[in-house]
Amino acid sequence: MLKEEGFIGNIAHSNSLSKGLACLASGDIDVVLLDLGLPDSQGLSTFEKIQLAANNIPIVILTGLNDDELGLEAVRRGAQDFLIKGKLGGALLTKTLTYAIERKKLDDAVKIQAELIDLSPDAMIIKKPDDTITFWSLGAEKLYGYAKAQAVGQKTRALFKTKSVQPLESIEAQLMREGKWSGELFHQTKLGRELAVQSYWLAKFGERRELVEIFESNVDITERKNAERLAAIGATAGMVGHDIRNPLQSISGEVFLAKDALKNLPDSEEKQSLTESIDIIEEQTTYINKIISDLQDFAKPLTPKIEETDFAVIVQSVLSTIEIPEAVMVEHLVKEDFPKLMIDKSYLKRILQNLTANAVQAMPNGGKLKISAIRKDDKAVITIEDTGEGIPEEVRGRLFQPLITTKSKGQGFGLAVVKRMAEALGGSVTFESIVGVGTKFHVELPL
Numbered sequence: 001m002l003k004e005e006g007f008i009g010n011i012a013h014s015n016s017l018s019k020g021l022a023c024l025a026s027g028d029i030d031v032v033l034l035d036l037g038l039p040d041s042q043g044l045s046t047f048e049k050i051q052l053a054a055n056n057i058p059i060v061i062l063t064g065l066n067d068d069e070l071g072l073e074a075v076r077r078g079a080q081d082f083l084i085k086g087k088l089g090g091a092l093l094t095k096t097l098t099y100a101i102e103r104k105k106l107d108d109a110v111k112i113q114a115e116l117i118d119l120s121p122d123a124m125i126i127k128k129p130d131d132t133i134t135f136w137s138l139g140a141e142k143l144y145g146y147a148k149a150q151a152v153g154q155k156t157r158a159l160f161k162t163k164s165v166q167p168l169e170s171i172e173a174q175l176m177r178e179g180k181w182s183g184e185l186f187h188q189t190k191l192g193r194e195l196a197v198q199s200y201w202l203a204k205f206g207e208r209r210e211l212v213e214i215f216e217s218n219v220d221i222t223e224r225k226n227a228e229r230l231a232a233i234g235a236t237a238g239m240v241g242h243d244i245r246n247p248l249q250s251i252s253g254e255v256f257l258a259k260d261a262l263k264n265l266p267d268s269e270e271k272q273s274l275t276e277s278i279d280i281i282e283e284q285t286t287y288i289n290k291i292i293s294d295l296q297d298f299a300k301p302l303t304p305k306i307e308e309t310d311f312a313v314i315v316q317s318v319l320s321t322i323e324i325p326e327a328v329m330v331e332h333l334v335k336e337d338f339p340k341l342m343i344d345k346s347y348l349k350r351i352l353q354n355l356t357a358n359a360v361q362a363m364p365n366g367g368k369l370k371i372s373a374i375r376k377d378d379k380a381v382i383t384i385e386d387t388g389e390g391i392p393e394e395v396r397g398r399l400f401q402p403l404i405t406t407k408s409k410g411q412g413f414g415l416a417v418v419k420r421m422a423e424a425l426g427g428s429v430t431f432e433s434i435v436g437v438g439t440k441f442h443v444e445l446p447l
Contacts, residue, residue, distance in 0.1 A: 327366025
């Protein structure tokens with residue numbers, strides 16, 4: 001049949017599976033026409049053995065009159081096509097084999113293109129006009145955390161929880177008008193991390209200029225955006241901190257003098273009321289000073305001064321500077337054999353102050369604050385534990401980012417400062433939390 005139809009190429013015929021496998025091993029085979037009923041092998045196992053040896057060579061199946069399902073199952077498992085013996089003609093046979101070879105070439109070209117695309121770190125996506133994803137690159141998998149099987153078939157807006165300063169309708173209008181669009185979008189990863197991306201869209205149009213496909217490429221610019229924002233914060237911190245601290249010192253001085261003067265007044269309701277007001281002023285002045293310190297500590301370059309430090313002494317010093325309510329029970333456990341630390345004591349003190357203050361604020365109705373330290377190999381592990389409200393799930397991934405806070409009162413720099421100082425000392429900070437049960441922060445520092 002093939003010769004009658006003028007099939008171009010050499011034809012090798014084997015009348016058993018074993019001879020067919022030997023022929024495949026010799027190489028130079030472009031397509032296999034496989035009968036599933038061979039003397040030494042029957043059914044789908046024949047296909048599976050040939051498929052294993054064929055090394056991506058296209059396979060066309062020959063089945064009997066009543067074996068349609070067998071042929072379909074072979075196609076599901078990777079065969080290019082199937083033909084039924086009793087309905088076979090030379091033209092159909094030649095066309096099927098030729099198409100199988102050409103499809104394989106096309107598949108290989110597409111595979112090479114996909115592999116080249118996967119070399120790019122950018123997230124590359126192809127989607128339908130209705131926003132449904134049809135192609136998902138390795139860069140997209142790495143950036144967003146979704147495997148190809150999880151992403152294909154989804155809609156990008158829902159998957160990424162897309163936000164844009166520019167209305168999405170105007171983006172689509174520009175895409176239809178100019179065939180392209182670029183700008184900044186805000187996406188969310190599988191783990192809930194928020195991203196800023198520079199997004200590039202290209203449109204593919206049909207013959208009647210109907211939108212057929214959209215190619216989208218996204219580059220993560222989150223760090224760049226954060227760096228720009230923090231540079232602005234740093235520049236502001238120096239100026240504002242200086243301007244605020246001058247009047248703050250005057251206020252603190254006047255509060256000290258007022259408290260001293262009140263001591264000499266006879267006891268009365270007015271004296272008690274004034275004392276309470278001055279205590280509030282003093283407390284808020286201390287809080288303003290902490291905001292300035294956090295802001296400046298976060299913005300300034302860190303150059304730790306290493307010296308021998310007694311951790312137990314630092315803990316006592318920190319606890320003396322923090323107002324702890326009577327309803328909060330404090331326990332600090334430092335074993336006698338816990339070594340001295342070679343560290344910047346001012347950094348360590350600041351880390352403990354921020355974590356301890358946070359722990360106290362997390363227990364508005366009272367609870368237990370526990371500070372402990374153990375030696376673990378060549379590291380010191382310091383733990384600050386509370387029995388407070390716990391950290392909500394939705395902010396855990398961003399907890400150490402600046403301007404992120406779980407409190408109604410606060411600027412969100414405290415934990416960012418803790419992380420930055422711990423890392424400047426060659427250490428790290430982690431946490432574990434259960435909502436309604438409490439939180440533990442672990443600071444690991446090299447001895």
